[in-house]
Amino acid sequence: xxxxxxxxxxxxxxxxxxxxxxxxxxxxxxxxxxxxxxxxxxxxxxxxxxxxxxxxxxxxxxxxxxxxxxxxxxxxxxxxxxxxxxxxxxxxxxxxxxxxxxxxxxxxxxxxxxx
Amino acid sequence: xxxxxxxxxxxxxxxxxxxxxxxxxxxxxxxxxxxxxxxxxxxxxxxxxxxxxxxxxxxxxxxxxxxxxxxxxxxxxxxxxxxxxxxxxxxxxxxxxxxxxxxxxxxxxx
Numbered sequence: 001x002x003x004x005x006x007x008x009x010x011x012x013x014x015x016x017x018x019x020x021x022x023x024x025x026x027x028x029x030x031x032x033x034x035x036x037x038x039x040x041x042x043x044x045x046x047x048x049x050x051x052x053x054x055x056x057x058x059x060x061x062x063x064x065x066x067x068x069x070x071x072x073x074x075x076x077x078x079x080x081x082x083x084x085x086x087x088x089x090x091x092x093x094x095x096x097x098x099x100x101x102x103x104x105x106x107x108x109x110x111x112x113x114x115x
Numbered sequence: 116x117x118x119x120x121x122x123x124x125x126x127x128x129x130x131x132x133x134x135x136x137x138x139x140x141x142x143x144x145x146x147x148x149x150x151x152x153x154x155x156x157x158x159x160x161x162x163x164x165x166x167x168x169x170x171x172x173x174x175x176x177x178x179x180x181x182x183x184x185x186x187x188x189x190x191x192x193x194x195x196x197x198x199x200x201x202x203x204x205x206x207x208x209x210x211x212x213x214x215x216x217x218x219x220x221x222x223x224x225x
Contacts, residue, residue, distance in 0.1 A: 004157070031211060043158070043203065043215040056212060091157050098211045101146045101165060106157025 006092050006107035013114055018080040021110045024073055025094030033104065034067055034077050035091040043091070049075065050098070082114045118142055119206055119216035127222045128194055136189045136219045138204035145207055147180055147187045150215075152201040158215075194223045 005024040013019050025032050033048040047057040052069045060067070064083070069075040079086055089111050093104040122137045138147065146165040150158035162171050164180035164187060171178045175198075177190040187204055204216040 033213070035215075042217045045212065045214060048212065050211065093157070101148070101163045101207065103148075103160045103163075104205075104213055106159070108155065109157055 004092055004094050004105050004107035006090075006110050008110060009108065010111045011113070013082055013112070015083055015114055016081045017114075018078065019082045019086075019112060019114075021077040021090050021092075021112070023075045023077075023092030023107060025075070025092070026096070026105055027073065029094035029096040029105075030072075031095045031098070031102075031104075032069060032075050033093040033095075034075070035093065037089045037091060037109070038087075046077070079112075082112075084114045087112055087114050118214050119204055121202075121204060121216040121219045123219060124217065125220050125222075127224065130195055130223055130225050131193055132223075134191050134194055134221070136191075136202055136221070138187045138189075138216050140185050140206065142206075142208065143184050145184070147184075148205045148207075148213070149178055149187070149189055150203045150205060152203060153199075158201075158203055191221075194221075196223045196225050199223050 007022045030051050034046040035043050036046055037043045046059045047067045048055055049069045065079055067077045089109045091106050091109045093106045095102045095104045119140050148163045149161045151161055152158040162178045164178055167182045167184045169180045175192045179188045199222050202219045205213050207213055
């Protein structure tokens with residue numbers, strides 16, 4: 001398996017523009033997580049899905065952020081409109097199984113810069 | 116509010132030295148995981164501890180889960196430059212949600 005695949009790897013956009021980040025989880029995994037990583041706040045959980053259904057979106061910063069999982073092999077995280085403070089590395093992770101001890105596999109991340 | 120605090124935040128040592136990284140919380144966790152992250156990559160799981168007082172060894176790395184399951188430590192013996200990276204603890208509390216600690220950035224110089 002190729003692992004969790006995220007695209008793009010890097011994104012530079014102007015303030016006010018819409019940004020869409022993409023993730024393909026490992027086949028067969030029923031959980032998908034979106035995290036944001038910054039030096040100041042570390043790795044923060046934004047939202048996670050189980051069987052394509054959003055379970056907890058309490059970490060989503062505000063209404064400018066939205067996430068979807070239309071099927072088991074694809075998820076998107078959208079920011080509209082983007083702001084400079086959204087600059088961070090966004091990670092997608094997937095795991096198979098509900099048990100919290102199950103290993104989460106991370107993608108390589110998308111480095112977002114909003115200027 | 117950060118549920119899992121790690122210390123130290125940064126650590127720079129010479130090859131061959133020993134070190135310990137701590138992960139502390141005021142909350143009880145059903146399990147704790149340790150991940151290592153290298154530049155440009157996502158975190159990769161090192162170990163999972165589930166029982167209070169549990170000790171696990173992975174070559175030169177020793178992981179311990181506190182008796183009360185509120186804290187954990189990672190000890191590295193004879194550190195090598197290949198151990199350089201960001202070490203993250205992550206806890207679960209009877210849900211499928213995994214919360215990460217603040218991280219410890221380790222640099223091992225040859």
